[in-house]
Amino acid sequence: MTQKVAVLGTGKIGEALLSGMIRAGWAPADLLVTTRRAERAEELRTRYGVDPVANAEAAKRADTLILACKPQDMGALLDELAPHVTADRLVVSAAAGITTAFIEERLPASTAVVRVMPNTPVLVDEGMSVISAGSHASADDLAHAEAIFGAVGKTLRVPEAQQDACTALSGSGPAYFYFLVEAMTDAGILLGLPRDKAHDLIVQAAIGAAVMLRDSGEHPVKLRENVTSPAGTTINAIRELENHGVRAALIAALEAARDRSRELASGNG
DSSP states (O other), X not given: OOOOEEEESOSHHHHHHHHHHHHTTOOGGGEEEEOSSHHHHHHHHHHHOOEEOOHHHHHHHOSEEEEXXXXXXXXXXHHHHGGGOOTTOEEEEOOTTOOHXXXXXXXXXXXXXXXXXXXXXXXXXXXXXXXXXXXXXXXHHHXXXXXXXXXXXXXXXXXXXXXXXXXXXXXXXXXXHHHHHHHHHHHHHHTTOOHHHHHHHHHHHHHHHHHHHHHHOOOHHHHHHHHOOTTSHHXXXXXXXXXTTHHHHHHHHHHHXXXXXXXXXXXXX
């Protein structure tokens, strides 16, 4: 039997999932989307050949519902969906901080719920999506969620208790790298380089370093040591980073992101 998948709240992340699924082989006829604006719905219909519907209609027709709304909108969306969701549906949440228990309490008993935390590189098929099972989700449900999010990058299963930490590290992670690139580009300008050249140098250094981390199998300390010659330029830079507490600041930043994820889960949005 053909499985229908609905993406509810088709913003940037939702559209990335939609396009990735189509490239991975899902037929547009088996995909539904919901949006707040009629012009956005028509844009998605034209671009992908999918069927825009209302949230209630998606709940009635789709076998899998991907909730790609903002965390603060989740309660209202679930209230709208609940009368139309049957217990044989799979509900996948991609909203930061929203627990599977929060969703299960608002839907029919025994509804399978899977929680996923993607990050924005799904927009370029290089995302990391962290996946956790709710109380009623089966191995098949997890595998189905992995197939969907695997179309736009890698996936990783973790216990739900680790989701807030993963949100801080991976969900928010790209922003930390952009912040670092921004700061290093400014430093390049201070050192006398034009902005465009400083940007190109740092971006390629970041891409090369990431590929080496992924493909070499080496610990990051080892890779750093390979660049760090005795009494050389790199060790002087590392000393300044340590003197300014960069490592401690990163740890504190991730703790703050984790704590905010917990606040969202508790309803303090």
